[in-house]
Amino acid sequence: MSRRPLAPKHLDDVARRKWRELIGTLPDHEQGTLDLLTVYCAAWSAWLAADDDQDKIRWTRVIRQTAGELKLTPKTRKASTRHSAALLQLVQRRAE
DSSP states (O other): OOOOOOOOTTSOHHHHHHHHHHGGGSSOOOHHHHHHHHHHHHHHHHHHHOOSHHHHHHHHHHHHHHHHHTTOSHHHHHHHHHHHHHHHHHHHHHHO
């Protein structure tokens, strides 16, 4: 039984809560994916704490980009599913 990775200690409480919320939704726990999740969670916390519109806009961009790369948005999840289905069909055809 594999354990879920813990949030990095340098993340604040808000970012750690977001980490715990999302870690189970990731397709893998490779280091690059975990690093990207760390960036996403830190940006989420910074976005919530932002005082002005410019900061909100800056952190929104980071969140949107990392969410897409982590396949956390409906659009990227759907594209990933289509891509996976196409790969599965290709593998099955080659096995025949």
